[in-house]
Amino acid sequence: MGTQETQPLDVASIREDFPILDRMVGGEIETPGEGPADTRPLVYLDNAATSQTPESVVESIVDYYYGYNSNVHRGIHHLSQEASVAYENAHDRVAEFIGADGREEIIFTKNTTESMNLVAYAWGLAELEPGDTIILTEMEHHASLVTWQQIAKKTGASVEYVQVDDDGRLDMDHAADLIDDSTAMVSAVHVSNTLGTIIPARELADLAHDRDAHVFIDGAQSAPTRPVDVGEMDTDFFAFSGHKMLGPTGIGVLYGKEHLLEEMNPYLYGGEMIRSVTYDDSTWEDLPWKFEAGTPVIAQGIALEAAIDYLEEVGMSNVQAHEELLAEYAYDRLSEFDDIEIYGPPGDDRGGLVAFNLEGVHAHDLSSILNDHGVAIRAGDHCTQPLHDKLGVPASTRASFYIYNTTAEIDALVDAVEDARQLFA
Numbered sequence: 001m002g003t004q005e006t007q008p009l010d011v012a013s014i015r016e017d018f019p020i021l022d023r024m025v026g027g028e029i030e031t032p033g034e035g036p037a038d039t040r041p042l043v044y045l046d047n048a049a050t051s052q053t054p055e056s057v058v059e060s061i062v063d064y065y066y067g068y069n070s071n072v073h074r075g076i077h078h079l080s081q082e083a084s085v086a087y088e089n090a091h092d093r094v095a096e097f098i099g100a101d102g103r104e105e106i107i108f109t110k111n112t113t114e115s116m117n118l119v120a121y122a123w124g125l126a127e128l129e130p131g132d133t134i135i136l137t138e139m140e141h142h143a144s145l146v147t148w149q150q151i152a153k154k155t156g157a158s159v160e161y162v163q164v165d166d167d168g169r170l171d172m173d174h175a176a177d178l179i180d181d182s183t184a185m186v187s188a189v190h191v192s193n194t195l196g197t198i199i200p201a202r203e204l205a206d207l208a209h210d211r212d213a214h215v216f217i218d219g220a221q222s223a224p225t226r227p228v229d230v231g232e233m234d235t236d237f238f239a240f241s242g243h244k245m246l247g248p249t250g251i252g253v254l255y256g257k258e259h260l261l262e263e264m265n266p267y268l269y270g271g272e273m274i275r276s277v278t279y280d281d282s283t284w285e286d287l288p289w290k291f292e293a294g295t296p297v298i299a300q301g302i303a304l305e306a307a308i309d310y311l312e313e314v315g316m317s318n319v320q321a322h323e324e325l326l327a328e329y330a331y332d333r334l335s336e337f338d339d340i341e342i343y344g345p346p347g348d349d350r351g352g353l354v355a356f357n358l359e360g361v362h363a364h365d366l367s368s369i370l371n372d373h374g375v376a377i378r379a380g381d382h383c384t385q386p387l388h389d390k391l392g393v394p395a396s397t398r399a400s401f402y403i404y405n406t407t408a409e410i411d412a413l414v415d416a417v418e419d420a421r422q423l424f425a
Contacts, residue, residue: 007322007325008318008321008322008325009314009318009319009321009322009403011322011403011404011405011406014314014403014404015404017054017055017056017310018052018053018054018055018404019055020042020044020052020053021042021044021052021404022042023038023042024038024039024040024041024042024374025038025040025041025042025371025374025376026038026039026040026372026374027039040372040373040374041374042374042376043373043374043375043376043409043412043413044376044405045375045376045377045399045400045401045405045409045410045413046376046377046378046398046399046400047244047352047353047400047401047402047405048193048221048244048352048353048378048382048398048400049244049378049400050243050244050249051224051243051244051245051246051402052246052402052404053246053247053248053307054246054307054310056306056309056310057246057247057248057303057306057307057310058303059306060302060303060305060306061248061299061302061303064083064086064298064299064302064303065299067082068082068083068086069083069299070082070083071083071295071298072084072087072088072296072298073272073289074272083298086298086302087296087298087301087302088103089305090108090301090302090304090305091103091106091108091288091301093305093308093309094106094253094304094305094308095255097228097308097312098219098223098228098229098230098238098253098255099228099229099230099231099232100230100231100255101231101258102258103288104258104261104286104287104288105255105256105257105258105261105287105288106253106254106255106288107253107254107255107256107261107287107288107291107292108251108252108253108288108292108296108297108300108301109239109251109252109253109254109297110250110251110252110297111241111243111249111250111251111252112141112143112218112219112220112239112240112241112252113143113147113252114252115237115239115240115252115253115254116143116144116147116187116216116218116239117147117267118254118267118291119216119237119254119256119264120147120148120151121151121267122264122265122266122267122291123214123260123264124148124151124155124185125151125154125155126264126265127184128151128152128155128156128157128184128185129155129156129157130155130156130157131156131157131182132155132156132157132158132182132183132184133157133158133159133160133178133180133182133183133184134148134151134152134157134158134159134160134183134184134185134186134187135159135160135161135162135175135178135179135183135185135186135187135188135208135213136148136159136160136161136162136186136187136188137161137162137164137170137188137189137199138161138162138163138164138386138387138390139164139170139189139192139194139195139197139384139387140161140187140188140189140218140384140386140387141189141193141218141220141382141383141384142383142384142385143218143220143383144187144188144189144216144218145386148185148187157184160178162174162175162178162188164195164197164387164390167344167345167346168192168195168196168197168343168344168345169197169345170188170197170199170200170204172200172203172204175204175207176207179207179208179210179211179213180211181211181212183208183211183213184213184214185213185214185215185216186204186205186207186208186213186214186215186216187215187216187217187218188201188204188215188216188217188218189217189218189220189221190217190218190219190220190221190222191221191222191225191226191351192221192344192351192384193220193221193353193382193383193384193398194343194344194355194382194384194387194388194396194398195343195344195345195350195355195387196327196344196345196350196351196352196353196354196355197344197345197350197351198222198349198350198351201217201233201235202232202233202234205217205233205234205235205236206234209234214236214237214260215234215235215236215237216235216236216237216238216239217233217235217237217238217239218239219238219239219240220239220240220241220244221244221351221353222240222351223238223240223244223245223253224240224244224245224246224311224319224402225245225319225320225323225351225352225402226316226319226320226323226351227316227317227320228316230255235255236256236257236260237254237255237256237257237260238254238255239252239253239254239255240252240253241253242300242303242304242307245307245308245311246307246310246311247300247303247304247306247307248299248300248303248304249300250297250300251297251300251301251303251304253304254291258287261287261288261291262287265284266284266290266291266293267291268291268293268294269282269293270293270294271293271294271295272285272289272292272293272294272295272296273285273289273290273291273292273293273294311403314403319403322352322401322403323351323352323401323402324348324352325407326352326401326405326406326407326410327347327350327351327352327353327354327401328347328348329347329407329410330347330354330399330401330410330413331346331347331350331354332347333410333411333413333414334354334356334414334417335347336414337358337417337421339358339359339360339421340356340357340358340359340417341356341357341359342354342355342356343355343356343391343396352400352401352402353398353399353400353401354398354399354400355382355396355397355398356396356397356398356399357393357395357396357397358397358417358420358421358424360424361420361424362394362395363379363380363393363394363395363396363397364379364380364395365420365424366379366397366417366420367379367397369416369419369420369423370397370413370416370417370420372416373412373415373416373419374412375412375413375416377397377398377399377400377413378397378398378400379395379396379397379398380395380396381394381395381396382396382398399413
């Protein structure tokens with residue numbers, strides 16, 4: 001089937017760090033957690049939505065709350081100083097992880113969506129005006145598409161979309177035609193959460209910068225799954241979420257080039273982000289704190305550092321190789337069915353997910369049948385409704401993979417799909 005035979009990871013050892021992968025599912029949902037009626041082994045293939053969390057990351061949260069729980073930057077007592085050091089170190093660790101120049105370029109948010117909104121409101125409302133153009137792609141997540149769409153309405157700017165070709169790849173010739181002297185911002189998803197398409201981010205950045213436009217790369221699906229270097233990419237902004245890369249929910253990251261962040265006014269106002277306040281005016285704290293108003297995501301930021309430590313011990317190149325192996329294997333296995341349509345590029349040229357539909361079966365019905373087999377996947381438009389409209393389908397079924405998944409679990413997915421075929425035959 002053309003799939004790599006060499007396993008880049010010791011998956012059996014990795015799975016030992018994720019107790020949830022050993023649980024059973026399938027019983028009545030009464031209270032959270034495994035119940036007496038749960039009898040089917042969990043096959044978790046919904047990682048593009050949220051990954052599972054290893055014990056070491058959970059322990060980092062417990063250590064914070066049990067050992068030095070305190071607010072940061074607000075006290076000279078011992079616990080506050082410990083929490084502040086840990087929280088600031090987490091910024092440094094993230095900067096190192098994505099190739100940023102330092103913590104000044106790393107802002108903690110609650111997710112990728114908030115990071116996108118921060119730039120759209122703090123930069124977009126101040127800089128965009130009638131005649132300006134925002135360039136998106138046809139495969140944008142709603143976090144990007146809706147945000148820039150609404151900002152355009154507020155500022156009088158217009159939005160245009162780079163086409164996706166019949167193979168699911170970004171049409172770079174069309175991008176070159178669209179990006180012109182009116183372009184102010186190019187915002188693009190790095191890896192499509194529906195098609196698995198990987199865009200040439202540096203090429204897109206070069207096109208934008210040649211026209212003095214800024215670039216925002218949505219890294220929600222790329223930062224967890226492959227090496228990322230924002231310097232090599234030359235993107236002006238980059239965002240991702242902790243919960244898709246072994247971290248907790250409630251933590252996101254916005255990277256921005258320091259000179260741009262310095263020029264931008266805060267998106268949120270309040271405590272923590274101010275330097276001085278009078279009854280007449282206020283001044284802002286240094287980067288990155290001027291964009292982190294109120295009590296920040298302390299425990300989540302510390303846990304994100306633990307997640308990065310785990311991933312880097314595995315090796316991001318190994319993570320990418322494993323994802324590619326599973327994506328190609330899943331693509332090949334599902335391609336054995338004549339009545340399955342797979343969306344996006346070929347299996348050897350995509351991120352670690354496969355979205356598909358079984359002819360005559362709605363994605364929600366297929367997802368329900370797979371759930372009966374203990375297989376957890378995602379069904380719907382995956383926050384890419386306009387892309388699904390372009391594909392001519394209301395929804396799709398998506399299986400997405402991570403470091404703890406196996407080809408045997410993909411076989412279980414395929415077996416469950418075969419049962420659905422027989423049921424609806």
